[in-house]
Amino acid sequence: MAQVKVQAIASMLQSKDTIPPEYVRMKDEQPGATTYRGPAPAVPVIDLADTDRVADAIADASREWGIFQLVNHGIPAAVIGELQRVGREFFELPQEEKEAYAADPRSGSIEGYGTQIQKDPNGKKAWGDYLFHNVWPPSRINHAKWPRQPSSYREANEEYTKYLLGILDKILDNLSLGLGIEGSALKKAMGGEEMDMLLKINYYPPCPRPDLALGVVAHSDLSAVTILVPNDVPGLQISKDDRWIDLDYVPGALIIHIGDQIEILSNGKYKSVLHRATVSKEKVRISWPVFCSPPPEMMVGPLPQFVSDQNPAKYKTKKYKDYQYCKLNKLPQ
Ligand SMILES: O=C(O)CCC(=O)C(=O)O
Numbered sequence: 001m002a003q004v005k006v007q008a009i010a011s012m013l014q015s016k017d018t019i020p021p022e023y024v025r026m027k028d029e030q031p032g033a034t035t036y037r038g039p040a041p042a043v044p045v046i047d048l049a050d051t052d053r054v055a056d057a058i059a060d061a062s063r064e065w066g067i068f069q070l071v072n073h074g075i076p077a078a079v080i081g082e083l084q085r086v087g088r089e090f091f092e093l094p095q096e097e098k099e100a101y102a103a104d105p106r107s108g109s110i111e112g113y114g115t116q117i118q119k120d121p122n123g124k125k126a127w128g129d130y131l132f133h134n135v136w137p138p139s140r141i142n143h144a145k146w147p148r149q150p151s152s153y154r155e156a157n158e159e160y161t162k163y164l165l166g167i168l169d170k171i172l173d174n175l176s177l178g179l180g181i182e183g184s185a186l187k188k189a190m191g192g193e194e195m196d197m198l199l200k201i202n203y204y205p206p207c208p209r210p211d212l213a214l215g216v217v218a219h220s221d222l223s224a225v226t227i228l229v230p231n232d233v234p235g236l237q238i239s240k241d242d243r244w245i246d247l248d249y250v251p252g253a254l255i256i257h258i259g260d261q262i263e264i265l266s267n268g269k270y271k272s273v274l275h276r277a278t279v280s281k282e283k284v285r286i287s288w289p290v291f292c293s294p295p296p297e298m299m300v301g302p303l304p305q306f307v308s309d310q311n312p313a314k315y316k317t318k319k320y321k322d323y324q325y326c327k328l329n330k331l332p333q
């Protein structure tokens with residue numbers, strides 16, 4: 001039987017101020033009770049075209065924040081606009097059309113249409129649905145999980161991916177230089193052209209109680225780097241100095257997260273960022289993260305340059321898919 005999607009629940013709600021109890025987070029997670037409202041420094045906004053400063057800015061932000069917003073990245077607004085339009089139109093299709101792409105947990109693949117299913121000790125759920133599909137490398141793309149409607153879905157996603165490959169190269173290059181290693185080193189450690197890029201579309205319907213629910217619970221991304229396009233409804237929060245703070249909406253910016261794999265490869269010099277997604281009372285929030293990771297069989301561990309007697313390895317060396325298994329099953333890394 002198909003999982004009941006949040007989009008269907010939201011459209012059937014009678015009440016304007018209550019939600020089903022399984023969507024009410026525990027008190028210590030509720031955004032209404034835990035969002036920091038005082039003055040806080042803003043997540044760095046970095047200009048990719050500012051060649052004098054960009055390398056230091058990316059390295060500093062990745063050490064101190066694990067996240068930054070990237071402007072002047074060179075992806076035409078029309079390309080991002082198309083990515084957003086076709087993704088939104090997919091979620092606006094009738095429910096039964098979307099179910100043709102349902103994720104199948106028994107298949108061993110994360111790809112497809114589904115609803116947030118984090119294993120939660122309190123039986124709580126998150127207020128969001130999603131679509132996952134690979135966009136790179138071509139050999140691991142399964143077009144059966146790419147929407148056939150709207151008809152320009154495939155072209156829009158291929159076009160966006162082409163630009164992302166170039167931007168990811170620049171980010172990894174600058175991250176490598178910031179560690180004092182060769183520009184190509186981190187990309188090589190991620191499998192070079194064989195690295196994996198997995199697109200997720202998060203669809204968060206309007207929620208009568210955004211103070212009580214979460215779209216995505218607190219986590220760091222397992223990826224090496226995540227490149228995210230938001231729509232214009234803010235909602236992403238990060239934990240900084242033990243406070244949950246909002247990211248500003250910067251029109252046209254890409255939000256770059258440092259994920260666990262870069263933290264591991266750099267032996268902790270760069271930090272993956274703890275983040276969560278809140279939802280809106282009136283508006284649909286949508287985000288398009290692309291998780292960029294080593295291929296499943298790649299061995300990942302601290303690079304030898306960062307390990308010494310004085311500075312022992314803080315993380316294990318094992319296959320990426322074994323890191324993935326531990327994270328998905330909430331086992332020790
Ligand atoms: O929707 C967002 O802004 C964040 C989503 C997210 O963190 C994720 O899907 O991993």
Ligand SMILES: [Fe+2]
Nearest residue numbers: 219220221275
């Ligand atoms: Fe995330």
